[in-house]
Amino acid sequence: MTVPPTRAADPVDVFDAIGIGWGVYELYPNPINQQAFLSAVERLSVLHDSSITFEVGAASISCGGEELPIVRGGTERLSLRLFVHEIEWLEIITAPTVQEMKDFYDLLAVDETEARQGGGIGAALEAGGVGSILVTQRGLLSEVLEKPWEEREGESEADAGDGGTRASRVARMIAGGASATEVAESIVGEAGGDTSEIAESFCDAFRMIYPDAEPGAALDDSVPELLNAYRHAPRTRPPVDTFAETFFLLPVESQSRVLSNFLSHREEGLHSLLLDQFGGAELAELTPHLDAETFEELVAYARHVVDSATGTADELLPMVSAARDVKLARQSAADRIREMIEGIGGLGGATGGLAGQLRTEIAATDELGRRLVRLLFNIEDRPDRFTRLVDSWCSRISGEVRAGNLDEAIVLLRIATESAELSPTKRRAVDQGLVELVRNDYAVFNDAAHDPEHREALGVLLGGFGEPAADHLMQRLSVEEDLATRRVLIDLLVIVGSSHPDPIVRFFTADEWYVVRNAVAIAGRIGGEHWVPRLRPLVDHSDHRVVIETLRALTPIAPDEAIRDLVASLAHENPRVRESAVLLLRASDSPAREAALIAALTDRSMDPARQEIAELLHELGTPTAVSTLADIAKKPFLVSATRRDARRVARVVLGRAA
Amino acid sequence: MMEAKVQEFLKTLQAAVSQLNLYPAHHPNSETALRRGWKATTELAAQDDDVVIGLKGYAFFLNGELLAYTSLTYANLYQDLSDREIEAITLAGETDRTDYANLVEFAAGHTDDLPGGGSIRLNESRLVDGDDDSAFADLRFSYSGVVGTLRTLDHRIAREGSFEMAPVMQAVEELIDQSLDASGAALLLSTVKSHDEYTFYHSVNTCLMAVATGQYLGLTQKDLIPIGAGAMLHDIGKVAVSPKTLNHPGRLDREQWKEITIHPQEGAQAIMAAGGPGHEVAATIALEHHARFDGLGYPRLGPDGHPHLASRLVAVSDVYDAVTTRRSYRRAETPHRALQILLQGAGGAFDPDIVRAFISMMGIFPPGSVLRLLSGELVVISHHQSDSPDLHGFLVRTAAGEDVEPEPVAVPEHQVGQQVLAESVGIEPAALLERAGVAEQVLASSLPKVDEGAIERSGVDEEALKDQAARSLSSIVDRD
Incomplete structure (x- = not known):
């Protein structure tokens, strides 16, 4: 079969109009009352003195050997519908009326098997008096039915x-x-x-x-x-x-x-x-x-x-x-449905296994819950709803912690905190949600913190909460008056701060001495050499309580480096600091202690602490310490007042020992 | 015609009682509701004789006749009126507006003075011989109960933005209890349609069919409860969609479409927020009931995302009920057309295994199908009998077009001339269950057993089926 000549009308425009008509037809029970339908048919009036023929392929429509671009959903669905009906050629021989187009679509909408059994769309168009549209269908049945x-x-x-x-x-x-x-x-x-x-x-x-x-x-x-x-x-x-x-x-x-x-x-x-x-x-x-x-x-x-x-x-x-x-x-x-039922036999496996699969999947509620949250975090873009989603997610985390399922809580937490797909806006909402969670449910986390079995997991969990959560805890700590609650908060911050130190460091410069002291205490409990450069300046803090806490914090973290500060603190103006320094030096087992004390013994800046230094050296009892004391005690003549003072205290210490 | 007037009377009475509980009597909303109710009452009362609406055994009666649909649709009002110890409402001649207002005040519990002697009288006349003691009454009542629960839920979400899961689970559990023992009747009952409260009835129907499918596959009651809850709540997110958009008769514009496509995630979040046992499954179903088996649909579940099996199960029932229900934007289709749509979508929109199971369970002519035989009679298919190849149903209209008392028939398939839309011939299939003898027979039936050998390959072009589905399905069901 050859393609009849095509004239004048733009095939893309004509097929687009037919496609729009089909789209309207699909949507409305009475398409001929729709302006869009009427407009589409009106566009076909360009065919009043010409004809156009389309060749229908598997996923294409051609005209005059040229494949047409299919730009709308309606034309795409129409081309498929034509193909499903095994229409090979669609010819519009003159401008169709609205009713003719409706009749044509009525036939297209009929089940293809039914249409073929009824003699084919071409025959039906002819029978219906639709003279403007001709179709040629492939298929044996239509050939048979074309016989007299x-x-x-x-x-x-x-x-x-x-x-x-x-x-x-x-x-x-x-x-x-x-x-x-x-x-x-x-x-x-x-x-x-x-x-x-x-x-x-x-x-x-x-x-x-x-x-x-x-x-x-x-x-x-x-x-x-x-x-x-x-x-x-x-x-x-x-x-x-x-x-x-x-x-x-x-x-x-x-x-x-x-x-x-x-x-x-x-x-x-x-x-x-x-x-x-x-x-x-x-x-x-x-x-x-x-x-x-x-x-x-x-x-x-x-x-x-x-x-x-x-x-x-x-x-x-x-x-x-x-x-x-x-x-x-x-x-x-019955016949049509049966045919299709038989057809579907090949589409899937046995239904017998479905029950077992369903049962297994339904029972895995944790996995299902995580999947749900993950999907919603990705799908939900409305800020207010995303916030609500975060609240719901936080409640789930809190519930898992309360139930002692910290591992599950961590998995839930990571759905959001480790998702690479969250936009900055969503991430901010997540951070804010976690802050709220910490704010409202810190007691729940505290309970978990006091269970040794949960401590490690809680660290991972709270660490996952991120810096804003740590920051919030620090702020809360700074205003909390209740001692017991402060202890809880400190316990939690020790855990959170290990992965997020910055909020704690920020509080080293707070105005209130007790806030600084708490931050230093937390740093000390967290431990780690990275704290040393941040803590050491606080040895010179104006409040002696901060200084003491700093010395306490530094000593276990960097024993050797702390010695210098401890020894220096022996001469601090505040007796509490001095006492603490003595105690900490006594407790220290740093090898640097001996040398530092020996050097301090004759250091002019250490005048107020000479006695304590000598005592400590004596207590140290190492050969070098003892001989240092003995050597200076034996000196008959010393020019420097500092050294004379050192000789004095050495003699006192040694004499007392003797 | 009379039943329609009674329904209007009860509908407006229910609305008036609700308004009176929300607003003072002289508030414009209350006055409007009273005016509408009085109008409906006047129209109902325009008969030669008194009209007596009786209440007994969870059912409404009109002059002693059981009102099947009314009982189903207004179970909540029945409960309210029963709580006020109303057993009969007599409309005696022309209705006085003050009498109507008194009735509403009494029904709303604002006064304990029982109206009497006027144009509306309470508990004067019974005309009800017995309870609705049909074997089907319990299932009907559970159905109404679930619709009522959904109605309450809807109001609560709209008002407070949240709901509690426990009453939902309880209602679903009751419905499942009833339907497991009467799966055949449940499928017939699932053909009940409501155009005013489409979403509620659609949700319960979807629930009944999903549960029946699960039962057919061999799931136990415990497994079915979360699936049933998911099916029942799958459209709960539509509370966030404006009624104007939901019922828009034409093509949706971009904004309207966006609004529609948001309802799955809206529903899932509401269920998640409600929490409780089984909420994960229910929320998953709500989120994914428009997500297609092939990864298309909405919302998109990501590059490797496929809907959960429970969602795939509910999606099939959802589409079946949606397609067979008339909407403002498209006509209803016959059950067999709905099955065709499912088949065309198998492997594309729907899980082919689930479709196969669903159709095996429903049969070629699902319960509720109205068939015109070659000999001209109309028959409603009521149930299947696994030991018989014939179609089992009830003859409801003769070839001469005369409605008759339903008469059980077994029809060989080759006698089927055509399948017709129930509403186009004025037949309500589920109402059959209220007829004496029908319920017993349907209740005695059971779901067929899964027969793997029954459906065999036949060489039908699977790709063509899938192509068709991909192109034509969306315009039919995506909005539902």
Whole structure:
């Protein structure tokens, strides 16, 4: 097959308009009331004196050998829908009307199997009088259905083998799968255009196919066989559909006679089956052609359908809505569904294992909770909701700590704190949430801190809280008056500060001596040489309590370096400092102690502490210390007053020892 | 027609009682509610005879006739009226507005003076012969209870931004208790539709079907409770979406769409904040019920993200109920069309194993399907019988279009002419359960057993199915 020539209209624009129309159709129950739909059809008016042909591929639409760019969701879905229907060519031969486009989309919306079984979209377009659109479908079924019905009937088991009456021939056509167009042509042709005979053939054929329609009516012998064949031919659609569509292809006068006939028998047998196929709007169109009696029958029928004792035709008919609503649902549903059910057998594994898998996954609530939090942290972008999420997450962490599940709390914490995907804004919200958590639930962490088993894990957890949390604890400590609470806070800060020292260092310069002292105490308990350069300046702090705490902190951290400060502190103006220095020097086992004390013994700046230095050297008792004292004690003549003083204290110490 | 008027009467009465509990009697809101209620009462009372609305055994009766849907829909009001010891409301002729106001005041507990002698009289006439003692009453009551719980929950979240999980779990547990023993009836009951309170009813239906699927797969009650809770709460985040957007009849603009797509995470967070046992599963389901099996949908779960199996299970029931319900922006589809949509989405939007299990359980014609036989009669499919290949249901309308007392039938599949929309032919499938004899028969049925051999490969083009699903599904179900 060759592509018909394409002229004038821009194919991209035309297909885009068709795609927009499809998009609107998909969304709205009544697309023709939508401006977007009307505009889309209006755009197709460029085709009023030209035609255009599209070639439909698996994931492409071409025109004149050029593949079209598909830029909208609607065109993409339309191209796929065309492909699903196995449409090979779509030809718009002139500007379609709004109704024609709607009809075309109606057909596209039909299940593809159903459409093919109904003779294909092309045949349906023709039958529906849509002259502006032509389609060519691939596939064996449509080829078969393109044959004249007589040929098909010849292949059918339903062939009665004789001509029969006019009505029985119509019935056989329908049972054999003829299209509505073919049936209508046959009825009209055989009746020679006589509207009365046309109606009669139609009604008789219906009663033959549906014998219950007129109990006791004489049947053509071939009809039961036909009917039986129909019922066992899964690909043949219900004849009532063909009758309904044929009805609208008959002359209006014949339609009104058929309607009159069926309305007058509507309570008998299956006459209502045909009537139920018509929507109120369709019936309303016929009302000008009905005589008064039939009109009254129609109104009575409408009252019955909508269950209303009153109402005019204008009020009632719009409420009659059986046929079009169920258009998609026609056809033997069982066959289609079964086919698809069988098809899905290949899509997945056995269902038997699902229960076990479900049970396992549901039971893993911790994992599920973590996954949920992780997903939400990534998905949620609204600041207020993210804050709420952080609150909820913090509550979970707190709950886990309270329950003693510190490892789980750490895992939960890391979902956010170690996520590389969090924006700076989200990260700030997380930090703030952790500060709030520490602020509100510090007692919970304190309880955990006092359980030796949890201490290490708590360190990891609180360390993970980050610097803002440590900062908050320090601030809290600085204003806390209750001693017990201060101890709790210090305990927590010892843990947090090991990974976040800066907030503690910041408090070394606080105005209040006790704040500085607490910070120094925390640093001392945390330990580590990195603290030494930060602590040493505090040896010169104006408050003696800070100095003492600093000496205490420094001594275990850097024993050798601290010796110098301890010895120097022996001469501090405050006796408490001096006492502390003595005690700390006594307790020290640093090898530097001896040399420092020996040097200090004759250092002029250490005059006030000479006695203590000598005492300490004596207590040290090392050969060098003892000989140093002895040497200076033996000196007969010394020029320096400092050395003379040293000789004095050495003699006192040695003499006392002797 | 009368039942509709009674529903309007009860709906407006419920609204008036609520308003009176929130605002003073002369507040414009109260006055509006009273005016509407009085109007509905007047319309109901416009009969030749007195109208008696009876209350007994968790059911409403109109002049002695059981009101199936009304009982289901207004269980909360029933409870309120029962608490006030109201057993019958008689509307005697033209209704006086003051009498109506007195009724509302009494029902709201603002006064203990029982109105009597006027145009509205309480407990004067019974006309109720017996309780709704149908075997199905317990399940119906549980259903109503869950709807009531959701209603309360919705108000509470809207007002306070949070809710408690315990009542939800209790309601779900009760519903599951009832439905496990009556799975066939539960599936039929899940066809109940409400257009006014779509989300609540949709949630309970989704819950019933998800639980039935789980039960079909072999899960125990303990496993089913968190799944049921998730199914029930899956749309709870819609409280954050404006009703205008939810019911917008046309295409959504960018902002509206954004608003809609936020509801899963909104719901998940609300459930997370509520906490309690099983909340992880429930929140996960709420978060992921629009996330597709193939990783698309919303919210996006990340490059390697797939919805949790429980979410995949609920998603199938969710879509089935949504598709079969009329919405302001699209028509309802028949059950078989819904199954087609699920099948088309298998492997794309939906977990194929779950779809397979769901359809195996529901059958080709799910409970609630309305079928027109080739011979013209209308039959409602009520349940399946694993020992019979025929379709089991009740004949409700003759070929001549005459409604009849439901009559049990077993229909061979080849006699099915077409499937029709229940609402288009004025049939409410779940109402069948209230008919004598129907409930017993449906309750006696059970879910079929999983038969791995029943569904075999047939060579249908899987890729074509998936393609179709990927392209056509979103416009159908993403908004629900």
